[in-house]
Amino acid sequence: MNTIFKVMILLLTYSVFGQNTYLHCGTIIDTKSGTTLSEKTVVVSGKKIIAIENGYVDANALEDIIIDLKDKTVMPGLIDMHVHLESETSPKAYLETFTKNDADVAFTSAEIAKRTLMAGFTTVRDLGGSGVNVALRDAIAKGKVPGPRIFTAEKAIATTGGHADPTNGMRKDLMGDPGPADGVINSVEDARKAVRQRYKNGADLIKITSTGGVLSVAKNGQNAQFTQEEVNQIVETAKEYGMVVAAHAHGNEGMKRAVLAGVQTIEHGSFMDEEVAALMKQNYTYLVPTLSAGRYVQEKAKIPNYYPAVILPKITSTMAVLDKTIAMVIREGVPIAFGTDAGVFPHGENAKEFLYMVEAGWSPIFSLQSATITNAKLLDMETDLGQIKVGYLADIIAVNANPTQDISTMQNVVFVMKEGDIYKK
Template sequence: MIRRLICAAILCASASHALADESGTTPIALRCDHFFDANTGKLLGPTTIIVVGERIQSVQSGDVATTDMRVIDHPGMTCLPGLIDSHTHLTMQFSKSTYSDKFRMNPADDAIAGTVYARRTLEAGFTTVRNLGDGDNASIALRNAINRGTVPGPRIFTAGGPIGTTGGHADPSNGFRWDLQGDPDAKNGIINSPADAWKAVRQHYKDGADLIKIMPSGGVLDESSSAENAQMTVAEIEAVVAAAHDYGFSVAAHAHGAEAIRRAVIAGVDSIEHGTYMDEQDMKLMKQHGTWYVPTIIAGKYVQEKAGEGWFPPQIARKAEEVGPIIQATAGKAWKAGVRIAFGTDAGVYPHGDNAKEFGYMVEAGMPPAFVLQSATTQAAALLRRAADIGSLEAGKFADIIGVAGDPLADISRMRHVDFVMKGGVVYKDGAGAVRP
């Protein structure tokens, strides 16, 4: 009897191991009627993508004969690289009650909500995001949970909390009564000198951040009076950049105002976020320095709309109504001027999962559809310094693949209806066709 039980246990374990091996290593042949080549910006014909494990083994034109593979076949589907949103806030989402929720909600609430927002983002076709600001490092915990496989979500490269100055856009106590304001310091991301800047960056390294986000200008949704005034000195920004680059971080700069943009570019930041009041001098400087621009048009439009619906206190509503009508035109001018542009949306200011609306706004601003798709693939991957792994569908890169029906170059709104999502060789969404063994 004991011998039989041992044999049965071994057989069960072997069978279980075999099933695990099959599900983890069986190659996948993904057949696409069309294929977006992100390197050239061209739409190609029928293509077969062979996936082994978490990476692409080969990309071959035509309907390639396959044996001993799991075949996924979607007639009419266009395959594209997994999309990259370069500006998200996955652990928050604005609502009518946001300004009072901060007195009721705990960090754990934000972290749990983030698991929902992460899944929505992934299912919308965004397999990678750059998360630019959170509270209590909730996005670092979310990133770790996704990397462990605990919850589904995109690849997250997170800045943790933003770095700014006392009373600036990053100061969490703006608008509070005096006895509640406190005096947040460099450990909390609030700096007032180059020395503070070094400490804040080093704290981010200690916390496990992937990059740095700074606030050198005013913002729309905090309770200060200006969205565009300069709020960091060149010396402070230079200190952040020097410290960040010592630790292998890139630096993203939230900057609406022209002077703040100029200071940030001169000081060596890697990207300008929003850039609402960017002028010709700023654009020339950005081209000279190779600085990236992440427009976030959808966020400007959304806050303008909600200001009209009474969502915000009067001072914030005024700023939203000023910024909203400008940001799209600025993005169009920057593209015409030849500024490097990466796709980003400020997700969390508007509802997560609607990220792809930005494509339509970029096209309305004058950018060609192929360019806007590249901005969310090859260009965003370059900004992230991850072009060796993501951003295009090529042998050796992660199998981050999405599918939409029809031709997104002819109708960019198709990007808002993603039918198929694979991240790292795992299918997370498959709503358009059959999966064959």
């Protein structure tokens, strides 16, 4: 069935059944071409865009709705490839591991999901929690709670003592010996089992912590934490189960092993060198820079006792090289996907990442494309998301100014539609 015939079917169906919404758009960001369009009417019926007309078209039926966005800039719903919806930064965050029940986490995550949606992010990739993120994904998909469309890694996979070992920093009688079911591995066999457990638990993709991390209660934030054979097995098993792998990585060796194994994305990439940058280009591996996280932790590290003492030197050493690394990444043309690490900083402030990207040297339109067409492609949703286009899902947002001229406007989203439902107007 060709595209024109599909559109005719949509138009015929929705002219007979249901209510249509007409969005009178003063300016539209065409994310595919990187240009802007003026004075268009986007017609939405059900969950999809069924027409885009020149000028401001009147509604066809009394029950149809007209939304006036003539003085706004309209674009596709945004996609954040790195969030943690189960938690949020706080001086009490480490203590809450022991004081919060799953029910507490669930109610917190539902509020966070709504806040994220209101900020214009209609799709996110949740890269690791306790498993509540799977239930949250399903609840949102069923319309039980408002929030973005979620692709979740369920629980991240770590090594014993590595970043994402859930018992790091605990006293010895509480540590135990977590294994593959808990997302902790120490062999190729463990790696295979841990991936299969994530699949069984409902994960959409796999997240590994291929190096140490800045905010884990452990001394080293850069060391490689999987053998090459282990990460190879994780990627191979994930592929067999129809999943891709995202790799948290700050240090260079762990990044290199992950890229050689075939992960889809490198998260953070703080200490990347030119060799790894070249490998990423050769293997079409995307960097998710998460600049917002670095900016936030650098600021909060100045507050006494906000973070455990063991973390402070890691923040200092990482931020000392980050600007230089990002300059190299831009110079070398490493593929970039938009992601923020929300949860490390307050949820709902995800759009600050656009400003930080532009300050680092990427163009405003590049940053917008990274959060729309690029991320839609990486999620295998490029025929449904990332563009305002006939036949695509009606994930549509609006801001007060043209972000290609003033990127800060992205921090004030004034209209949010997801799958044809209006959440903010």
